[in-house]
Amino acid sequence: MVKRLSLEERIEVQRLHKAGHSRNQIALALSRDWMTVELALRPTPQTKERLWDPSAARLSLAEREEIRVGIARDESFSAIAEGIGRAVSTVSREVKANGGRARYQAARAHTRAARCARRPKAPKLATLPELRDQVEVWLRETWSPQQIARRLRQEYPSDPMMWVSHETIYQSLFVQGRGELKRELTRCLRSGRARRHHRGHGGAKGRPDVIPDMVMIADRPAEVADRAVPGHWEGDLLIGQNKGSVVGTLVERSTRYVLLLHLPKGKNAQGVAEAMAEAIARLPAKLARSVTWDQGREMAKHKDFTIATGIPVYFCDPHSPWQRGSNENTNGLLRQFLPKGADLSVFSRADLDEIERKLNGRPRETLGWLKPCEKLAELIAVTP
Secondary structure (H helix, E strand, O other): OOOOOOHHHHHHHHHHHHOOOOHHHHHHHHOOOHHHHHHHOOOOHHHHHHOOOOOOOOOOHHHHHHHHHHHHOOOOHHHHHHHHOOOHHHHHHHHHHOOOOOOOOHHHHHHHHHHHHOOOOOOHHHHOHHHHHHHHHHHHOOOOHHHHHHHHHHHOOOOHHHOOOHHHHHHHHHOOOOOOOOHHHHHHOOOOOOOOOOOOOOOOOOOHHHOOOOOEHHHOOHHHHOOOOOOEEEEEEEEOHHHOOEEEEEEEOOOOOEEEEEEOOOOOHHHHHHHHHHHHOOOOHHHOOEEEEOOOHHHOOHHHHHHHHOOOEEEOOOOOHHHHHHHHHHHHHHOOOOOOOOOHHHOOHHHHHHHHHHHHOOOEHHHOOEOHHHHHHHHHHHOO
């Protein structure tokens, strides 16, 4: 009875064939007959993975056998790695991914590695409905692909099958033939601009002499600058169509939590002061310590606001929007919902509440991928 080729011999047959040797030459080199070599060159789909001959960058079957022998001898990963000339981390990951020291088998590990290396692979979002559904839910909540990718790792820390990279999400939305996600979800992404535009000054701001009794940002308490103490807010206006409609914005510096001011009467200073007071009244006292604003005419009634609420207002230097960096960044995010040139007067208080909910419920990189609402709750719990 003719002895069957071992797995190592089958791999050698494949290697010699790829090198250009004929079947007769291979048979002679292995002391086998021609038909045995022929059968080895026509493997079934199941044996193709076992016959996989990887590049030098990957572990070979022989190296995996050495790992198995080292485990049987109860050698450390360091000793095994030194014996096969690989990094300790390579050996450690290999064993961990294939059942650990108690269950490691070289042939099974080699087959698994071959299967994982196959291209093209089925896209993850196409094969995992639960993951795809969760991604779609958050896209509809206007989360960015990066926010989704980071948040998945936080909510499913022990389930890698529920992890996906932001690049995979983008490819699923944009690449032809990879429509695992509904194409209409592209409208839920951010600005979509193909290039950046120069952001010049949109118009003259109010001069200091039209706002009496201003307290400048230089006199603001030091605790505001380091963001350690919550309750310090930055404010501004989003301007709509023909500068005839506005929405006010307040952003908490520590948590990036957003409050939107409904201003149906436009930039009327009295209306702005009343809307600010109404928004601040919704907060616990320890979350309302100060407000920083530009030198716009809409703040002419800042003293009335301070008298009504006890909250001081500090003013930025002229033409210095970076002194309200959190607010400027948030206003950019809000343009996804309140586009430039749109008539902002059509947005009701209920509409603004929904926008608040979406933005405050979206994870932020600057918060370690926490949501502003989560960060706010965390600070409320620890702030005296």
